[in-house]
Amino acid sequence: MNTTPRKLSPRSQAALGRFLARLDELGATLLEDRWLGVSKPHRVRCADGHESTPRPADVARGVGICRACAGQDPKAAEAEFLARLAELGATLLEPGWLGSKKRHRVRCAQGHDCNPWPSSISRGRGVCRTCARSDTGTAEAAFRARLAELDATLLEDRWLGAGKPHRVRCPEGHIWSPRPKNLHKEGSGCRGCAGRDPKVAEAEFRARLAQLGATLLEPTWLGTSTPHRARCAQGHDCAPRPSGVRSGEGICATCAGKVWDVLYVIADEWGELVKVGITSGDPRPRLARHRRDLGLGQVVRLITGLPDGVAREIERQVLAELEAAGVWPVWGKETFYGPRALNRMLDLIDHHPAVRQASQDEPGQLVQS
Incomplete structure (x- = not known):
């Protein structure tokens, strides 16, 4: 690949290296003559000779590189469907291909009329409900x-x-x-026995808090995955998730030595990659690690001394807002591509009451690039 027209950043070089390594692992060949970026489609030829255009960011998240091999190519899906019908002695009654996610009228080898999905056939299911004893x-x-x-x-x-x-x-x-x-x-079937029944989960959560000498401060049950305000036996206000408590996590971050009181937004030199995160106490070691490992050395926002739970709350709000807007991470859960993600992050963070209060009380706590 020719990289001379534009010098690649360390982060881009690392992304390119991972992309090429994954292609080599899959026996695929990159057809582009230069790196286009993590979010741009790259022309690729898979090990079976199909040409496709995967995005490196998607490949990094585990998405395959070839639509045809994954059964998403219409012509390949149709051919596979017809071959499977022939193998099973079934006859297609439709005059043409309707798509892999549309039911097709078929007559099975036993003469039963049925309506299978090609996508189901590709996953190994039979064509006929009656023959499969699912009538x-x-x-x-x-x-x-x-x-x-x-x-x-x-x-x-x-x-x-x-x-x-x-x-x-x-x-x-x-x-x-x-x-x-x-x-x-559903395994054993019962939601209550599996810990998924809301009433059972609430009862278990309250029992565990009582066992630990903690007090629940929420007036109502918010769900197993939502943090609930509580006060631990040492008097610290905390916000444990019932699902986390059920899996063995503690309830109090302060007692565990994890007071998340720092919120930061960092970016690479070119502003192509941005990350939101939280840490405790002195943020310099965490920021230095991100600069060394990810190439994210530009500090866009750094807010320190936030009250207990606020930094984590803001981070959750930022990630939820980005997801709702259709902005997806390109690395891990907190690293995103482009100014669109950065603008949404900063708009929510800068207008959050706790951040505005922190900047008024201690101007040195809020760092802006």
Whole structure:
């Protein structure tokens, strides 16, 4: 690849190296004569000879490089579908290709008319519901048999359909409403036993707080993944997530030595990559590590001395705002590409009441580039 027309930054060189290494791992060949950037499509020839245009940022997140090999190429998908039908002795009744995500009228080898999705066929499913014993009568029998295996009791007085929730009581007495078509995917089935039932999760969270001598400050249950305001046994205000507590995390960041009181936004020399993050105490070691490892040496915002929980709250708001706007990270969860991401970050951060208060109380706490 020719890189002489434009000198690459250390960050771009690292991204290029990872992209080329991944292509080599997959036996693919890069057809471009220069680096176009992490978010630009690059022409590539895969190991099977298909030409495609993946973006390095997508490849870094684990996305494949070849649509044809992934079954997303229309011509390849149609050919695969027809070949599979022929293999199964089935006949396509449609006059033409409708797309991989559209049902196609088919007659199976046993003469049953059916409507499979090509995308389902490519994942190894059969073409005929009747032959696969997934018709209505068979589905009800399979559902009742699965409940018997789980020692669960069906509370409905009639069959509602494979896609409709049915009230069921598990051996522990929890009541939940699985869909028959999904029950085989849900392990033991019961949300309460699996810790996913809201009432059970709330009760477990409150019991764990009581066990640790902590007090819940929230007036209502907010959900397993949402931080809940609490006060630990040492009197520190904290905001643990019930799901984190359930998995063994502590409830108090102060007691654990992690007071997140610093918020920062950093970028590379050219402003192509930006990152939002939080840390505790002196931010210099964390910033130095990002400068060394990621090439992000430009400090755009640095707010120190924030109250407990505020830096983490602002970071969550920034990431949620970017996701809602369709701006996705190109590296990890907090590193984004381009000025669009940076402008949204700064707009939310600079107008946050805690940040404005910090800049008024201690002007040295707020650093702006």
